[in-house]
Amino acid sequence: METILTQRRAFLQTSGALVVGFTLPAAGRAAGAPAVANGAASIPMGAFLRISADNRVSVICGQSEMGQGVFTAIPMMVAEELDADWPLVSVENGVDNALTNPIFKFQGTGGSSSVRGFWMPLRTAGAAARQMLVSAAAAQWQIDASQLRTNKSFVLGPGGRSASYGSLAEAAAKLPVPEKPTLKNPSDFRILGKSLSRLDTAAKTNGTARYGIDVQLPGMLVAVMARTPLAGAKPKAVNEAKALAIKGVKQVVTLPTGVAVLATGYWAAKKGRDAMAIDWDLGGDGSLNSAAVTQMLDEGARQADAVARKLGSVDAVPGTKIEARYEVPYLAHACMEPMNCTVWVRGDEAEVWIGTQGPGPQQGVLAGVLKTTPEKIKINMQLLGGGFGRRFSFDASTDAALLSKAAGVPVKLVFTREDDMAAQFYRPASVAQMEGVVSGSSLASLKVGVSSPSIGVSSGTKVGPGEVDRLAMEGLADHPYDIPNQLLAWGRKEPGPKVWFWRSVGHSQNGFFTESFIDELAYAAKQDPYEFRRSMLGKSLRHKGVLELAAEKAGWGAPLPKGRARGIAVVSSYGSYAAEVAEVSLNSDGSPRVHRVVCAVDCGQVVNPEIVHRQAEGAIVYGLTAALYGRITYKDGRVEQTNFHQYPMLRMHEMPKVEVHIVPSTEAPGGMGEPGTPPISPAVTNALFALTGKRVRSLPIDPAQFKA
Incomplete structure (x- = not known):
């Protein structure tokens, strides 16, 4: 009982x-x-x-x-x-x-x-x-x-x-x-x-854990799609006969998002999809390339007029003016389990098997697609082989639902790695024009113009002219530093590719912008980067606490072996505070080698310390991979990266020693899945400046900048 x-x-x-x-x-x-x-x-x-x-x-x-x-x-x-x-x-x-x-x-x-x-x-x-x-x-x-x-x-x-x-x-x-x-x-x-x-x-x-890709149902067909390279692209012609000639292929279905081949198994579906060799009409976006994206974002950063934070006046502030331009590229999520979803549509009802971050929204969206009510959409939750925001999307589920409706049987839609990499759900590319005024040993003024596409708009939030998408400015507009004069603004630009939530969302790029430029200003003020930050954190004791703990545990200021240097950064996100110190050297080809990362976190009351440690470590791996390798680029309207040989992951031999220290706290719990990601890239690039005197202002880090 x-x-x-x-x-x-x-x-x-x-x-x-x-x-x-x-x-x-x-x-x-x-x-x-x-x-x-x-x-x-x-x-x-x-x-x-x-x-x-x-x-x-x-x-x-x-x-x-x-x-x-x-x-x-x-x-x-x-x-x-x-x-x-x-x-x-x-x-x-x-x-x-x-x-x-x-x-x-x-x-x-x-x-x-x-x-x-x-x-x-x-x-x-x-x-x-x-x-x-x-x-x-x-x-x-x-x-x-x-x-x-x-x-x-x-x-x-x-x-x-x-x-x-x-x-x-x-x-x-x-x-x-x-x-x-x-x-x-x-x-x-x-x-x-x-x-x-x-x-x-x-x-x-x-092996008993069930992920979405493990689902098997009686009579199920497996679908693989030739997906549109860009939104609005259309196939000029579809040679269904070549696909249907493959043993096991049962049906070819054209959707607004591409052409799907349905077969008795994955391999037959993939062979059928590849056999069609579709020639796409990319329309007006066929000339999209990364240089044009950068040019558009540069313009948006210079013209940024949606004010996210204003204090005092940044005009005519006396002192030494420092200017810098920072840039980050589009990033893929690269979940180890590619996107997939199984749907069985029966009349006005549907049953769904999916690893999703949003079962509630999935019900609503699928109800709209199938013209029924959310109560008639049954979601069977599966484990997720990585999420990082990507599995909040609806592309796999909506296409699988339409395919099941067309086929009249359960359909499991599976993305190949190449499909997933080019699916246009990316962390936004972004450019920041930074300007600071140093007066003596202190920072008197900070002016920033940031430009990026809007995740809010992509995910259904209305952002009107002159309004700020908070996701585009988080990690910058809410920085903790005591600066008397500030003007932080956003300029929306939409180059074309669809942008989406990515681990730590806006904090991932804005943490890099802010903490890198603060480091520049510290050197301009002839101050130690740690002490410079610490002196401006009088109103945020939790930022100050993790900064001090990370510096202490890393031995900030203590001698290092020749050829090594330290960098530091501190960023808060999702109710938690994280500071990281990276210890870095250079390989003979100019590529960075990160030996050690010391991370201090204040996440309020802790449920399970070991989970906190693991999440901080995983977030550092994710952010370090992006800093060293992550980049999605476009040429002639198409994504140039297709798989991990062109979009590398951090390898085991590259993994630094990571030490995580938790600040004891009685505050309400904060999140821990993401706060470890934003500080790692500026901590590494700040260390590279300390080592070489060369400032990294765009990611991923280019080894040629440091090659002897």
Whole structure:
């Protein structure tokens, strides 16, 4: 028999098992949503618990697991306040309105929001369930609940009495849900703050973990598409006969996004797709090239007029003026699992198997595509082989849905690596025109014009003329430095390629711009780069704290072996603060060698320190790969990079030693999936300047700049 505690105290009799759902109005209030007693107008934001007769607790996690550890962190938050026995806790993925992300107001995973968004809702859910179990035991034993305590999934009473949660769950489910259960004092935590083993490790190592690309259904066809090289491109002619001549190919379907070949297996579909050898009409964008992109962004940066931050006046500030231009390219996400989705359309209903960061939006978008309602779209969540923002998109699911509708059978659409690399979901290319005025040893003025395409517009947000896309300016407009005169503005330019969320979003490029230029200004002021930053952080003690810790642990100022130098950077994002010191040398061909990275993070209260360490390390690898190699370029309207031989990843022998230090904190949790990425590129390039006297102002780093 299995039991779930519920606000509505509703029972579902299923195969002899007692099943009761549980959500909390308090969780809605924690998310800033209105709530009314008895849940009449509350927004369901809590967890789901299942407590079985053998005392096992299953936590339903609505967040997508893409390697960041939510399948462990989410259950830890519930289990702590529930006072559950951790070895008996398991996790399941689920799609339900009750699992809405309190920050996004829909079910989705991104922006390093899982822990910081669910910190109070899930703890409240666990605490309420524990209180109900205690009340059930008190009623059975006819004693006051104040005489009882809990420990490892048991309610304990005087005289050695005890009752397991499993034995009490059915009675507890009939009790009213407490609206304001008492939460534990952090000093009493026995689960939170501990480096517990991840719950998904076994499945990911023994091969039982299910990713989207693993889905197999009876009668399923596999689709591979010849995708349009640019939005609006059209095939001049499609030779379906060549595709249909391939054994196993069943159908050719043309969609607005390309031409798909459906076959009994992947290899036949790919051979059929390749056999068509489509000649594309690229239209007016056929001449798109990277030089033109740069020219357009340069113009946008010079003319930037959407003001994101203004303080004092940057006109006629006395002192030494320093000017610099910075640039970053388009970047692909390069998830190890290429994009894929399986859809089975049956009438006005559809069932979907996908590894997605946004199951909630997927339901809405697919309902629109199939002209039905979201309730008739069933999403089966799969594990994600990397997300990084890419799996918030809808290209795979919408195309798979249309193909299934056309074929009348389940269809699994699979992107090749080349398809994914050229799919036009990129981190924006961006240019920044920087101007600072140094007066004596201090920074008197900062003026910046940034130009980029708009992620907000690409993802459906309205950004009018003269308005700022906050995603384009985050990491710059919210920099922490005390500077009396500032003017930071954005100039939107749209060269053509579609831009999208990328790990740390705007912070990834703006962290590079800001921390590189601050370093330049430190040298212009004849100040140590660390001390220069530290002197301007009087209003942001958390920035200052991580900066000081990183410098201390890295031995800032201590002698290094000949041919090595250090660089430093500090950036905050998603409620967390990260400072990094990179220790760098040069190889004989002029390419950088990063030997050591010291990272200090302040992410508020920590759920699982080991997960924090791993996320910081992974974010550094991701950002370092981009700094050394990442670049998507265009020539004659087409992407020039097709696979990892042209879009390299950091290799094992290139991996630096990474040390992560966590600042103890009682602040609310911040995110950790992304904050380690923004500081790494400026830390490395600042170290290169300290080593060579040559400033890197565009990424990826060009070894020719340093070749002897």
